[in-house]
Amino acid sequence: MATRAATTSLLSDPPSFGSSSRRTSQHKTGNAVRVFMVIRCSASLSTSNSFTDTTLGLKGKPWKIADTRLVLEDGSVWNAKSFGASGTQVGEVVFNTSLTGYQEILTDPSYAGQFVLMTNPHIGNTGINVDDEESQQCFLSGLVVRSLSMSTSNWRCTEHLSDYLAKRNIMGIYDVDTRAITRRLRQDGSLRGVLSTDASKTDKDLLEMSHNWSIVGVDLISGVSCSAPYEWVDKTGSEWEFNTASGVGKRFHVVAYDFGIKHNILRRLASAGCKITVVPSTWSASEALKMKPDGVLFSNGPGDPSAVPYAVETVKQIIGKVPVFGICMGHQLLGQALGGKTFKMKFGHHGGNHPVRDIRKNRVEISAQNHNYAVDPDSLPEGAQMTHINLNDKSCAGLAFPALNIMSLQYHPEASPGPHDSDSVFGEFIFMMEQAKQKAE
Numbered sequence: 001m002a003t004r005a006a007t008t009s010l011l012s013d014p015p016s017f018g019s020s021s022r023r024t025s026q027h028k029t030g031n032a033v034r035v036f037m038v039i040r041c042s043a044s045l046s047t048s049n050s051f052t053d054t055t056l057g058l059k060g061k062p063w064k065i066a067d068t069r070l071v072l073e074d075g076s077v078w079n080a081k082s083f084g085a086s087g088t089q090v091g092e093v094v095f096n097t098s099l100t101g102y103q104e105i106l107t108d109p110s111y112a113g114q115f116v117l118m119t120n121p122h123i124g125n126t127g128i129n130v131d132d133e134e135s136q137q138c139f140l141s142g143l144v145v146r147s148l149s150m151s152t153s154n155w156r157c158t159e160h161l162s163d164y165l166a167k168r169n170i171m172g173i174y175d176v177d178t179r180a181i182t183r184r185l186r187q188d189g190s191l192r193g194v195l196s197t198d199a200s201k202t203d204k205d206l207l208e209m210s211h212n213w214s215i216v217g218v219d220l221i222s223g224v225s226c227s228a229p230y231e232w233v234d235k236t237g238s239e240w241e242f243n244t245a246s247g248v249g250k251r252f253h254v255v256a257y258d259f260g261i262k263h264n265i266l267r268r269l270a271s272a273g274c275k276i277t278v279v280p281s282t283w284s285a286s287e288a289l290k291m292k293p294d295g296v297l298f299s300n301g302p303g304d305p306s307a308v309p310y311a312v313e314t315v316k317q318i319i320g321k322v323p324v325f326g327i328c329m330g331h332q333l334l335g336q337a338l339g340g341k342t343f344k345m346k347f348g349h350h351g352g353n354h355p356v357r358d359i360r361k362n363r364v365e366i367s368a369q370n371h372n373y374a375v376d377p378d379s380l381p382e383g384a385q386m387t388h389i390n391l392n393d394k395s396c397a398g399l400a401f402p403a404l405n406i407m408s409l410q411y412h413p414e415a416s417p418g419p420h421d422s423d424s425v426f427g428e429f430i431f432m433m434e435q436a437k438q439k440a441e
């Protein structure tokens, strides 16, 4: 049975960051003036992009009342306020601990099928800009935030987050206790949920929708991959370049499988001197090898890695022929192609603060991560090595099979958003391609 949000467990949670006065004020007429002043004040502090849009429903009233429900599969109902698109959407709720970079997160295709809940309580203050897109589209199911900034203030900002999501038909909610939801996800694991602005649907309808939907065993890659091969040339812009991945002066041809590839992987490879051909997820191994690549990259991508056996088959046919590098989904597909198994984690890793140890160098990197599945290192055959370990839960964060020129990471060396500690791995891939080329000559 669906229950209202104010359950015993929620009441026993500590209060969210800075939320109590504002939350109380939604219910007390006496405090309404105070809310009005906070909103006005934040808009007037904006240097450039005062938020005057009406998509938040502020038109004609100084505040907005809850008009959306997030119903989780455990029966809890979270009242919230909508921004971006309206409607009804089902997905899996995951929490992301990144402090910055919501635009890169929104455009990371690996989030297809998921609601991203940002644990950082204040989102939207830098707006949206033209540079920080990680793909052409937003594929995620929706965005959940504690406090949505009414104004934007950033020199690159061209649009408010709310308008951006509305144009892309992505639902967002705010003024919901993201901390309490995160604690629930940490305790019970990832949960399916339904977000709805449709008042005609009962809580029970929405709960049923969540129960009838599944992300496990579904091929989400085919919905996000490109439809035809293309060349990628853009490098990291000179003002952002930090130059740790610079190449060895030679130009290597990399065929990059697009399972939902993030643009920054391509930018980092281009900055390291590679010529890059991006191919769709269904591109055959023989066609890829005909392109005479010096190396093949298997990209990140959404969903369950065991739901895409055709991609594992392609990986199997390529390994051992040219050096390969797998990132996140690519790493999981490589694990399976080598005969290993992947499994679903309790709530995964999503954020820019995950400590990982490079076992070979005995060096700790703070990494950007976004995954719900992992490779079971014990299932891997002889010859495979675990090269990186996640220091939070000791899960496998990287693999190598030196005899076959294979390297892979479970996390995101391209960051975007996140720290740059792992960027040198692109240089390692270049080095591997160079060694293989020298051997062949």
Ligand SMILES: NC(=O)CC[C@H](N)C(=O)O
Binding pocket: 110, 299, 300, 301, 302, 303, 304, 305, 327, 328, 329, 330, 370, 371, 372, 373, 374
């Ligand atoms: N970023 C990714 O490639 C995600 C991989 C996979 N979809 C997972 O959730 O584990």
